[in-house]
Amino acid sequence: MALIVQKYGGSSVGSIDKIKKIAEKVKGYRDQGDQVVVVVSAMGGETDRLTELAGDLSGKPVPREMDVLLSTGEQVTIALLAMALQHIDCDARSFTGWQVPIVSDEYHSKARIEEIKEANLRAALDAGQVAVVAGFQGITSDGSISTLGRGGSDTTAVALAAALGTDECQIYTDVDGVYTTDPRVVPNARRLEKITFEEMLEMASLGSKVLQIRAVEFAGKYGVPLRVLSTFEEGPGTLITLEEYVEEPIISGIAFTKDESQLTVLGVPDRPGIAYAVLGPIGEANIEVDMILQNVSGDSSSDYTLTDFTFTVHKRDYEAAKEMLEKVAPEIGAREVAGTPNVCKVSLVGVGMRSHANVAARMFKVLADENVNIRMISTTEIKISIVVENKYLELAVRALHDEFDLDEEPKKVESELTPTDEQ
Amino acid sequence: MALIVQKYGGSSVGSIDKIKKIAEKVKGYRDQGDQVVVVVSAMGGETDRLTELAGDLSGKPVPREMDVLLSTGEQVTIALLAMALQHIDCDARSFTGWQVPIVSDEYHSKARIEEIKEANLRAALDAGQVAVVAGFQGITSDGSISTLGRGGSDTTAVALAAALGTDECQIYTDVDGVYTTDPRVVPNARRLEKITFEEMLEMASLGSKVLQIRAVEFAGKYGVPLRVLSTFEEGPGTLITLEEYVEEPIISGIAFTKDESQLTVLGVPDRPGIAYAVLGPIGEANIEVDMILQNVSGDSSSDYTLTDFTFTVHKRDYEAAKEMLEKVAPEIGAREVAGTPNVCKVSLVGVGMRSHANVAARMFKVLADENVNIRMISTTEIKISIVVENKYLELAVRALHDEFDLDEEPKKVESELTPTDEQ
Numbered sequence: 015m016a017l018i019v020q021k022y023g024g025s026s027v028g029s030i031d032k033i034k035k036i037a038e039k040v041k042g043y044r045d046q047g048d049q050v051v052v053v054v055s056a057m058g059g060e061t062d063r064l065t066e067l068a069g070d071l072s073g074k075p076v077p078r079e080m081d082v083l084l085s086t087g088e089q090v091t092i093a094l095l096a097m098a099l100q101h102i103d104c105d106a107r108s109f110t111g112w113q114v115p116i117v118s119d120e121y122h123s124k125a126r127i128e129e130i131k132e133a134n135l136r137a138a139l140d141a142g143q144v145a146v147v148a149g150f151q152g153i154t155s156d157g158s159i160s161t162l163g164r165g166g167s168d169t170t171a172v173a174l175a176a177a178l179g180t181d182e183c184q185i186y187t188d189v190d191g192v193y194t195t196d197p198r199v200v201p202n203a204r205r206l207e208k209i210t211f212e213e214m215l216e217m218a219s220l221g222s223k224v225l226q227i228r229a230v231e232f233a234g235k236y237g238v239p240l241r242v243l244s245t246f247e248e249g250p251g252t253l254i255t256l257e258e259y260v261e262e263p264i265i266s267g268i269a270f271t272k273d274e275s276q277l278t279v280l281g282v283p284d285r286p287g288i289a290y291a292v293l294g295p296i297g298e299a300n301i302e303v304d305m306i307l308q309n310v311s312g313d314s315s316s317d318y319t320l321t322d323f324t325f326t327v328h329k330r331d332y333e334a335a336k337e338m339l340e341k342v343a344p345e346i347g348a349r350e351v352a353g354t355p356n357v358c359k360v361s362l363v364g365v366g367m368r369s370h371a372n373v374a375a376r377m378f379k380v381l382a383d384e385n386v387n388i389r390m391i392s393t394t395e396i397k398i399s400i401v402v403e404n405k406y407l408e409l410a411v412r413a414l415h416d417e418f419d420l421d422e423e424p425k426k427v428e429s430e431l432t433p434t435d436e437q
Numbered sequence: 438m439a440l441i442v443q444k445y446g447g448s449s450v451g452s453i454d455k456i457k458k459i460a461e462k463v464k465g466y467r468d469q470g471d472q473v474v475v476v477v478s479a480m481g482g483e484t485d486r487l488t489e490l491a492g493d494l495s496g497k498p499v500p501r502e503m504d505v506l507l508s509t510g511e512q513v514t515i516a517l518l519a520m521a522l523q524h525i526d527c528d529a530r531s532f533t534g535w536q537v538p539i540v541s542d543e544y545h546s547k548a549r550i551e552e553i554k555e556a557n558l559r560a561a562l563d564a565g566q567v568a569v570v571a572g573f574q575g576i577t578s579d580g581s582i583s584t585l586g587r588g589g590s591d592t593t594a595v596a597l598a599a600a601l602g603t604d605e606c607q608i609y610t611d612v613d614g615v616y617t618t619d620p621r622v623v624p625n626a627r628r629l630e631k632i633t634f635e636e637m638l639e640m641a642s643l644g645s646k647v648l649q650i651r652a653v654e655f656a657g658k659y660g661v662p663l664r665v666l667s668t669f670e671e672g673p674g675t676l677i678t679l680e681e682y683v684e685e686p687i688i689s690g691i692a693f694t695k696d697e698s699q700l701t702v703l704g705v706p707d708r709p710g711i712a713y714a715v716l717g718p719i720g721e722a723n724i725e726v727d728m729i730l731q732n733v734s735g736d737s738s739s740d741y742t743l744t745d746f747t748f749t750v751h752k753r754d755y756e757a758a759k760e761m762l763e764k765v766a767p768e769i770g771a772r773e774v775a776g777t778p779n780v781c782k783v784s785l786v787g788v789g790m791r792s793h794a795n796v797a798a799r800m801f802k803v804l805a806d807e808n809v810n811i812r813m814i815s816t817t818e819i820k821i822s823i824v825v826e827n828k829y830l831e832l833a834v835r836a837l838h839d840e841f842d843l844d845e846e847p848k849k850v851e852s853e854l855t856p857t858d859e860q
Contacts (some may be wrong), residue, residue, distance in 0.1 A: 070453040097496065
C-alpha cells in the first residue's frame with residue numbers, strides 16, 4: 015500500500031467528462047490499495063473568468079478580496095471531483111485550503127505555505143476516503159483566505175506530499191513530460207526521462223511552464239520524488255530526481271519566458287548600501303526581481319565612481335517598479351531611470367555545463383551569427399541566461415537547440431570510457 | 438447612528454453594474470454614519486449554473502459536496518461587492534459563512550442556523566468597515582460547509598440582525614413590496630403598506646416568493662423589524678410588523694404554489710400511533726410535509742375502523758416519499774397508496790378572517806361557480822388553503838382576488854363606527 019499525492023491542473027479538469035475520467039483513474043489507484051490525496055486546480059478558464067469579473071469593476075483589485083474570489087475556482091472542482099468519485103463507489107471527501115488547514119503567510123495572491131496540519135487528511139485517508147484538496151489556496155493566521163499565485167496548485171501538491179511523507183508526488187498535465195524546450199517553438203524538442211532538481215529549478219523559474227518553481231524547491235528540499243506525466247495518455251513522464259545522471263549531457267534544455275521587463279538605474283554614485291537603497295523598496299512591495307546586474311557606469315562626469323543597476327521584473331510589475339525607482343533615483347543621486355517593458359529571457363540549463371567551459375562562447379557565437387543583440391547576460395554554475403528583445407525569441411531558441419543537438423538522445427558517459435568506443 | 442442589516446438577492450447582484458450601484462447605495466448609509474452589514478446572494482443564474490455542473494455528473498448529488506459547490510456562488514459576490522466598496526473609498530471586508538462564523542446543524546442543503554458568533558463582525562464594524570457577508574451558508578460543528586437551502590440568504594440577514602440587535606433588517610428585492618397576490622397572475626394586485634408577521638408567515642410558506650419562511654419566523658421570534666423594498670426604485674416597501682392593524686381587511690392576500698404533490702394512503706387500520714407509522718419515515722428522511730389530512734375511510738370491508746391519510750410534499754420529494762409509503766403500507770395493513778404529482782395550493786390569508794365566519798363559504802362558492810374541483814381543504818385561524826389541479830391555478834386566484842376586492846385599499850375599521858358612514 016502506497017500513499018500517493020496526485021495533482022491535476024486546470025486543463026485536466028476542464029470539463030465534467032474530464033473530471034469523470036480523472037475519477038476513474040484515481041479509483042484505479044484506490045482499488046489497488048493505495049491511499050490517494052488528489053490536489054486539483056480550477057476548471058480551465060474559470061480563473062480567467064473570475065479575474066475578468068473583478069476587472070470589470072474597473073478599480074485596482076483588492077488583494078484580500080481577490081483571493082476570496084479566485085479561491086472559489088478550486089472549491090468548485092473539489093466538490094465536483096468528490097461527487098464524481100462517490101458516484102463510482104469510491105468514498106471521497108473534499109477539503110478547501112482552510113479545511114485542511116494549509117496555513118500561509120499574509121501576502122495575498124502570492125502567499126507562501128507556512129504549515130500544514132495533516133490530522134484531518136489522515137483521518138479521511140484512514141477512513142478509506144480519497145482526500146480531494148483544493149490547490150492554490152490557504153488560510154492566513156488571521157483567518158483570511160490566501161492564494162499561492164498562479165500555478166500554486168503544484169506547490170500545494172508537493173507541500174502535502176512532504177507533510178504526509180508520501181511515496182510519490184505525481185503532477186498530471188496536458189504534456190507527457192519535461193522537454194528540452196517548448197515543442198511549439200522547436201518541433202523536434204525531446205522529452206527527458208530524468209532531470210535533476212537543480213536543472214528543473216532553473217527550467218521552471220525561467221518559464222518552462224510545466225511546474226511552478228516553488229513546487230520544485232519544496233520537492234527538492236524535502237526529497238519528495240516528483241513525476242510529471244500526462245493526464246490522458248499512458249507513459250512514464252519525466253522523473254525529477256536527486257540522483258546523478260548516468261548519461262551526462264552538456265545542456266539538458268532551453269528555458270525561456272516572454273513576460274519580462276528590464277529596468278535600469280543609470281549613474282548611481284557608488285557607496286556601501288546603494289544596492290539595498292535601489293532594490294529594497296521593490297522587495298518590500300513584494301515585487302519579485304529576477305536577474306540583477308551591476309556595472310561600472312560609462313558616465314564619469316562626477317567625483318564619485320558611478321555605477322548602473324539593471325534588473326528584470328515580471329511585466330505586470332513593470333509600471334509599479336518604475337514609479338518606485340523614479341522616486342528613489344533623486345534621493346540617491348542617480349542620473350536617470352530607463353526601462354524596456356517587453357523583453358524575453360533565454361537560458362541554457364544543464365549540470366554538464368560545470369565541466370565544459372566553452373558553452374557560453376558557443377552560445378554567444380550562435381546568436382551573433384543570427385544577428386541577435388544581447389541586452390543582459392547572467393550565469394550560474396549550471397545555467398547561462400541572456401535577455402533579448404521579444405522579437406528574437408523563436409530565432410534564438412531554435413538556433414541554440416540545433417547548436418547543442420538537443421533533439422538527439424545524449425551519449426552515455428561510460429561509453430566514452432570503453433575500448434569499443436569509436437572516438 | 439444606526440446599525441442596519443441589508444440583504445440583496447440574486448437579481449439585485451446579477452451584474453457588475455448592479456453590484457456597483459449597490460455599493461453606492463451602501464456607501465450612502467455609511468456616509469450618514471450608519472454601521473452596515475450587507476448580506477448577499479449568488480449572482481443571478483450562478484446557482485443554476487453550479488447545479489447544472491453537478492447534474493452533468495449524472496449521479497445523485499452528494500449533499501455535503503453540493504454545499505461545497507453551491508457556497509462558491511455567494512463567495513464570489515462578497516468578494517466583488519467588498520472590492521466595489523473599496524474602489525469608492527468605503528472600507529469593507531468580506532465574510533464567508535465560516536469566517537463569521539455562522540454555525541449550523543449538519544443537514545446539508547437545508548441546514549438551520551444554531552449560533553452566530555458576532556465578535557468578528559463587531560470588530561469590522563467598529564473599525565469603520567462595511568461587513569459583507571455571504572448569505573445562504575454556514576459551517577457545521579465538524580467543520581463542513583453547509584447551506585440553508587434556496588432563499589436562505591433572507592434567513593442569514595434576519596439571523597444576523599437578531600444576533601447584532603439591529604434597528605432594521607432591510608430585504609432588497611426586484612419587487613417594491615409584498616402584494617395581495619402575484620401581479621403576474623392578477624394584474625391589479627396591490628402593494629401592502631404593512632403586513633403582520635403572522636400573515637407574512639402564511640404568505641411566505643405558501644409560495645409568495647418575496648421572503649423565505651424561516652427568515653420571517655426568525656424575525657417574528659426575535660422582534661426584528663423587517664422591511665421588503667426594491668433595490669433600484671425608491672419607495673417605502675412593505676413593513677412586516679408585530680403591531681396590530683388600524684385598518685383591518687378581512688383578507689390581506691392570496692398565496693399560491695405550483696410545486697406540490699399530493700399523496701394518499703388509503704384504508705389504514707386505525708389504531709394509536711398509526712399517524713406516526715405513516716409519517717415518521719418521511720420526517721426522518723428530512724422531507725418536509727405540508728398539509729396533512731386524516732379522514733375516516735369510505736372503505737368498510739374490515740374489522741378495523743379504516744382511515745385515509747392525505748398530505749402534500751414538495752414535488753421534488755414526490756418519488757422518494759411515494760417509495761417510502763409503498764414500503765410502509767403493507768407493514769401497517771394499508772390497502773393502497775395513491776398520488777398526484779402535479780397539484781397547486783391556493784390560500785386566502787388575513788388576520789381579519791378570525792371575526793368573519795363566512796369567508797370559507799364565500800371562497801367555496803366562488804370556486805364552485807367557476808367549476809374548480811377542490812381536492813383538499815385545510816384551515817387555520819387566519820388562513821384557508823385548498824389544493825386543486827395545476828390547470829385551475831390562475832382561474833382560482835383571479836376569481837378570489839375579485840371576490841374579496843383585493844385591488845381596493847381596505848376600509849378603515851373606525852370609519853364603520855362613525856355616523857357619517859354610508860352603510
